[in-house]
Amino acid sequence: MMSSPGAGVRVALLGCGTVGSQVARILIEQADDLRARVGRPLALVGVATRTERERPGVDPALLTTDAAALVARDDIDLIIELMGGIHPTLGLLTDALASGKSVVTANKALLAQHGAQLFEAAESAGVDIYYEAAVAGAIPIIRPLRESLVGDEVTAVKGIVNGTTNYILDQMHTTGADYADALAEAQALGYAEADPTADVEGEDAAAKAAILASLAFHTRVSLADVDREGISGVTSDDIATAEQLGCVVKLLADCSVSADGSIAVGVHPTLVPATHPLAGIRGAFNAVFVESRNAGQLMFMGPGAGGSPTASAVLGDVVTAARNRVRGVAGPGESAYTAPGITDPGKVASRHHLGMVVRDEPGVLSRVAAALARRQVSIQAVRQVQAPEQDAHARLGITTHIAPDADVRAVVAELEGSDDVRGTIRVLRVEGE
Amino acid sequence: MMSSPGAGVRVALLGCGTVGSQVARILIEQADDLRARVGRPLALVGVATRTERERPGVDPALLTTDAAALVARDDIDLIIELMGGIHPTLGLLTDALASGKSVVTANKALLAQHGAQLFEAAESAGVDIYYEAAVAGAIPIIRPLRESLVGDEVTAVKGIVNGTTNYILDQMHTTGADYADALAEAQALGYAEADPTADVEGEDAAAKAAILASLAFHTRVSLADVDREGISGVTSDDIATAEQLGCVVKLLADCSVSADGSIAVGVHPTLVPATHPLAGIRGAFNAVFVESRNAGQLMFMGPGAGGSPTASAVLGDVVTAARNRVRGVAGPGESAYTAPGITDPGKVASRHHLGMVVRDEPGVLSRVAAALARRQVSIQAVRQVQAPEQDAHARLGITTHIAPDADVRAVVAELEGSDDVRGTIRVLRVEGE
Numbered sequence: 001m002m003s004s005p006g007a008g009v010r011v012a013l014l015g016c017g018t019v020g021s022q023v024a025r026i027l028i029e030q031a032d033d034l035r036a037r038v039g040r041p042l043a044l045v046g047v048a049t050r051t052e053r054e055r056p057g058v059d060p061a062l063l064t065t066d067a068a069a070l071v072a073r074d075d076i077d078l079i080i081e082l083m084g085g086i087h088p089t090l091g092l093l094t095d096a097l098a099s100g101k102s103v104v105t106a107n108k109a110l111l112a113q114h115g116a117q118l119f120e121a122a123e124s125a126g127v128d129i130y131y132e133a134a135v136a137g138a139i140p141i142i143r144p145l146r147e148s149l150v151g152d153e154v155t156a157v158k159g160i161v162n163g164t165t166n167y168i169l170d171q172m173h174t175t176g177a178d179y180a181d182a183l184a185e186a187q188a189l190g191y192a193e194a195d196p197t198a199d200v201e202g203e204d205a206a207a208k209a210a211i212l213a214s215l216a217f218h219t220r221v222s223l224a225d226v227d228r229e230g231i232s233g234v235t236s237d238d239i240a241t242a243e244q245l246g247c248v249v250k251l252l253a254d255c256s257v258s259a260d261g262s263i264a265v266g267v268h269p270t271l272v273p274a275t276h277p278l279a280g281i282r283g284a285f286n287a288v289f290v291e292s293r294n295a296g297q298l299m300f301m302g303p304g305a306g307g308s309p310t311a312s313a314v315l316g317d318v319v320t321a322a323r324n325r326v327r328g329v330a331g332p333g334e335s336a337y338t339a340p341g342i343t344d345p346g347k348v349a350s351r352h353h354l355g356m357v358v359r360d361e362p363g364v365l366s367r368v369a370a371a372l373a374r375r376q377v378s379i380q381a382v383r384q385v386q387a388p389e390q391d392a393h394a395r396l397g398i399t400t401h402i403a404p405d406a407d408v409r410a411v412v413a414e415l416e417g418s419d420d421v422r423g424t425i426r427v428l429r430v431e432g433e
Numbered sequence: 434m435m436s437s438p439g440a441g442v443r444v445a446l447l448g449c450g451t452v453g454s455q456v457a458r459i460l461i462e463q464a465d466d467l468r469a470r471v472g473r474p475l476a477l478v479g480v481a482t483r484t485e486r487e488r489p490g491v492d493p494a495l496l497t498t499d500a501a502a503l504v505a506r507d508d509i510d511l512i513i514e515l516m517g518g519i520h521p522t523l524g525l526l527t528d529a530l531a532s533g534k535s536v537v538t539a540n541k542a543l544l545a546q547h548g549a550q551l552f553e554a555a556e557s558a559g560v561d562i563y564y565e566a567a568v569a570g571a572i573p574i575i576r577p578l579r580e581s582l583v584g585d586e587v588t589a590v591k592g593i594v595n596g597t598t599n600y601i602l603d604q605m606h607t608t609g610a611d612y613a614d615a616l617a618e619a620q621a622l623g624y625a626e627a628d629p630t631a632d633v634e635g636e637d638a639a640a641k642a643a644i645l646a647s648l649a650f651h652t653r654v655s656l657a658d659v660d661r662e663g664i665s666g667v668t669s670d671d672i673a674t675a676e677q678l679g680c681v682v683k684l685l686a687d688c689s690v691s692a693d694g695s696i697a698v699g700v701h702p703t704l705v706p707a708t709h710p711l712a713g714i715r716g717a718f719n720a721v722f723v724e725s726r727n728a729g730q731l732m733f734m735g736p737g738a739g740g741s742p743t744a745s746a747v748l749g750d751v752v753t754a755a756r757n758r759v760r761g762v763a764g765p766g767e768s769a770y771t772a773p774g775i776t777d778p779g780k781v782a783s784r785h786h787l788g789m790v791v792r793d794e795p796g797v798l799s800r801v802a803a804a805l806a807r808r809q810v811s812i813q814a815v816r817q818v819q820a821p822e823q824d825a826h827a828r829l830g831i832t833t834h835i836a837p838d839a840d841v842r843a844v845v846a847e848l849e850g851s852d853d854v855r856g857t858i859r860v861l862r863v864e865g866e
Contacts, residue, residue: 022727026584026585026727030584030586033586033651034584036651036768036770036771037583037584037651037768037770132581138727138728138729138731139731140573140576140577140581140582140731143573143576143577143580143581144573144576144577147576147749147752147753148565148573148576148746148749149573149745149749150470150748150749150752150753151459151463151467151470151745151747151748151749151750151751151752152459152745152748152749153463153466218466218469218470277734280713292745294455294459294571294741294742294744294745294748295571295735295736295741295742295745295746296571296735296736296739296741296742297735297736298571298572298573298733298734298735298736299732299733299734299735300731300732300733301710301731301732302728302729302730302731302732303728303729303730303731306729308727308728308729309727309728309729311727312582312584312585312725312727312728313581313728314584315583315584315585315727316580316581316582316583316584316585317584318584319580319583319584320580320583320765323765324765327762327763329760329762330760331764332753332756332757335469335470337469337470338469
């Protein structure tokens with residue numbers, strides 16, 4: 001475990017794309033500072049890539065397409081994993097940890113699905129696995145949750161953890177663009193990928209939510225536990241509704257402790273009041289808002305993606321893991337000692353906004369209100385406007401008090417089946433109480 | 434160094450005031466969680482207080498007024514120092530570290546003046562000294578700077594790190610109160626002490642600036658290195674000027690790398706543009722804004738003071754230090770390997786705003802502009818308004834481009850000695866470029 005005295009800490013890189021190439025650059029450009037901070041040189045001794053193409057700034061002699069052979073080398077102290085994917089990455093990192101190598105990874109999908117296996121392998125071998133870059137890019141959030149708040153009781157973590165969707169929603173608000181146009185612009189600018197599914201359907205945010213909830217609540221939450229809705233269904237009407245209510249639409253990763261002690265973890269487009277600190281997070285920025293029993297409300301913000309910011313987070317972990325190796329120790333591991341269970345998504349309670357078109361005649365509002373009352377869903381505010389394009393119809397917007405999702409959905413189904421409501425009812429969560 | 438197998442980690446508390454009593458409460462109320470996170474029980478075995486008065490929730494048998502005897506006990510693993518002050522605290526903590534005890538402290542003044550001595554004592558003994566609570570209360574900023582950003586190159590840290598002064602300035606903006614009234618209100622609400630000197634004269638913020646600069650730039654900056662101006666001279670006119678310029682007045686702790694590589698560390702009332710993330714930090718909240726080469730811009734915000742939030746930061750350090758002891762290791766220490774020197778305060782460059790009353794006649798503006806030009810101070814914007822109360826005079830507001838403080842002051846002295854300017858010129862720094 002301890003690197004031999006006087007020798008450098010020997011590092012191998014798996015993956016040399018947007019982030020990996022920046023990590024390689026910093027290892028070379030800032031080598032003197034890194035050596036001073038670690039106490040030994042950090043030596044990059046191998047780089048595994050998918051193709052044999054050369055990489056600018058990387059010694060061609062270091063390149064290999066055989067990641068497994070690189071991981072199996074016995075002269076390597078630390079593996080930096082930026083290749084992504086589940087297979088063969090999981091096997092490679094498990095082998096690396098088992099053979100006593102420390103691991104730094106930014107692979108949120110892998111951690112959200114197989115974190116337990118990796119954390120246990122690290123614990124058994126007495127080595128580190130660090131992953132600050134897996135959530136919210138350059139923003140330090142993993143270490144604050146794992147160490148700074150470890151003496152407190154975290155009650156909620158709410159985050160804007162996907163820059164692509166935040167950019168798209170921000171554009172819809174500021175330029176009036178519809179979803180398709182805002183997505184196309186994000187793709188043109190490189191903020192969204194050609195296949196944007198993982199971002200816009202909330203998969204990326206859900207993996208990060210699982211990681212945040214695991215740390216915040218000292219348990220193991222996996223991707224499959226996360227209730228997820230993306231932004232592809234967000235319309236210009238939703239944006240207009242938000243603005244009328246003094247809110248903005250954000251894709252919120254929301255992790256909290258339910259009244260029964262179980263853990264609610266979801267990703268949903270949410271109406272966030274303009275007065276909430278998360279409402280001001282613009283463009284491709286990320287932010288994580290933490291509530292705890294003693295510390296109160298904290299917020300962390302910064303660039304959520306990009307090669308250079310993500311590389312900063314990777315290098316912070318590399319230096320910390322390297323310092324530990326020089327001293328022959330491992331840092332504090334996970335602390336997953338609780339098993340509170342996951343809240344049934346239908347029982348997750350929040351405010352909701354129901355937008356519907358109703359017949360404009362006496363008695364309708366009374367019947368809608370009665371349907372809500374029968375399910376104990378209490379009304380916080382009602383707005384009714386004449387729908388200009390639809391004679392004899394009006395638009396009704398109802399904000400509920402906090403109520404379980406299933407109860408609200410049951411009322412919605414009942415109302416949609418009635419003669420009073422035309423078409424479907426748009427349901428959006430509303431942050432706050 | 435390693436606590437004996439199976440035994441708990443034995444903790445003593447020096448000081449049981451606002452923060453100490455909350456630390457004692459949490460050690461008792463959250464004992465089960467803390468035990469699970471550390472892997473052993475945390476046992477509070479002694480509490481040193483100034484008087485023999487009993488403390489609610491603390492077993493009277495634990496109380497002592499003899500702090501030195503408590504520190505000298507050989508059955509204690511970890512000292513939590515919340516008594517404050519320089520003497521006898523420095524001696525007590527030096528003795529504690531030398532005898533192999535880990536230390537957690539919130540004592541910013543002590544660290545800013547004698548940090549080097551304490552860090553060296555910890556390093557020699559192979560034990561931890563942690564101090565997350567010393568800067569910005571509950572906000573995790575020490576650990577992110579020391580570990581998360583350790584692979585990056587931090588170029589600036591700007592913080593609102595004193596809640597008392599932020600509350601007073603915020604009140605002056607929102608209610609139009611003058612300084613004396615806003616201070617009196619802060620005192621009535623318990624945000625300011627009866628003797629507010631340490632807060633309003635910037636001493637508290639300066640100690641925090643020294644700590645932040647030391648960590649950010651991997652060097653040793655002490656309180657005496659910090660150029661400091663408090664808020665007691667901030668007038669309603671300054672507030673009005675700020676608002677006319679689209680700014681707010683904030684007491685900013687500003688740590689940055691100068692062009693020659695030296696470190697500029699200062700605390701000054703500063704005009705912060707409303708578009709800057711720090712401008713939105715209201716009331717007694719704190720925030721720290723970090724710029725680094727790779728990560729870009731990050732911001733951390735939260736409650737900057739108060740018993741319970743500060744206790745959260747203390748307990749995070751206690752759990753981390755206790756985990757380290759259970760495993761027989763120490764965490765990463767300071768990394769003060771650079772000695773870039775401190776920028777001469779006169780050479781610190783920033784934008785400035787000069788507010789003055791001038792004779793309202795032809796040629797005056799030309800002469801004022803010429804005086805600035807002779808010192809190479811370039812003008813970014815000029816506003817001139819008739820001063821209604823003063824016949825034949827006008828108010829002139831000049832915002833400069835970035836210029837060294839001494840050059841601006843020299844121009845100010847020259848203008849104040851001329852017939853064109855009536856009275857003194859008010860000089861305020863302006864954040865940004």
